[in-house]
């Protein structure tokens with residue numbers, strides 16, 4: 001059975017979570033068992049399943065008995081991820097030393113295109129930052145798998161400059177969870193040079209942590225987030 005997105009609730013820990021199906025361009029949320037990971041995930045087990053099957057899986061999980069050499073592969077992958085995270089932290093620390101840094105707490109509202117099959121997109125109202133006017137737009141990318149009509153979802157966003165630019169403006173930008181928001185995000189820094197010919201960034205991944213978070217976003221009416229702009233001085 002399907003429930004309309006707007007009437008759904010956020011997932012409850014350990015009980016269930018929602019699956020969004022798409023039908024004729026509309027999103028529907030259904031309850032399905034919440035997926036959890038095996039406790040041996042750190043040493044390479046990729047099992048994901050309903051909470052009530054976790055214990056049985058862990059009793060029969062083969063990963064604790066694997067030789068050290070195989071476990072090393074999983075640990076190296078973890079180290080590589082940690083290295084990436086550290087690089088991001090260092091990058092953010094460097095960016096915070098820029099002369100021109102500004103942050104805006106924004107809210108994107110849902111709209112539908114006029115297409116035959118309307119497509120959902122999100123947009124903020126105009127806001128001022130670094131002497132120009134901007135909007136942020138977000139789009140839901142679908143990877144629909146027939147015949148179940150379920151899809152893996154990805155949210156992408158773009159920053160659009162609405163002012164006339166006399167000179168090119170080069171920015172780093174970073175979307176974060178806003179105040180009072182419970183979004184679970186894995187921040188990522190992007191950069192772009194705006195000029196008279198290029199007034200919008202490419203669509204970049206809105207860095208939410210996984211598709212559960214994407215479900216939460218689609219089930220909520222608005223998307224609140226904080227956008228930090230760092231201007232690169234020439």
Ligand SMILES: [Zn+2]
Pocket residue numbers: 038039040041045046047057058061062063
């Ligand atoms: Zn396992």
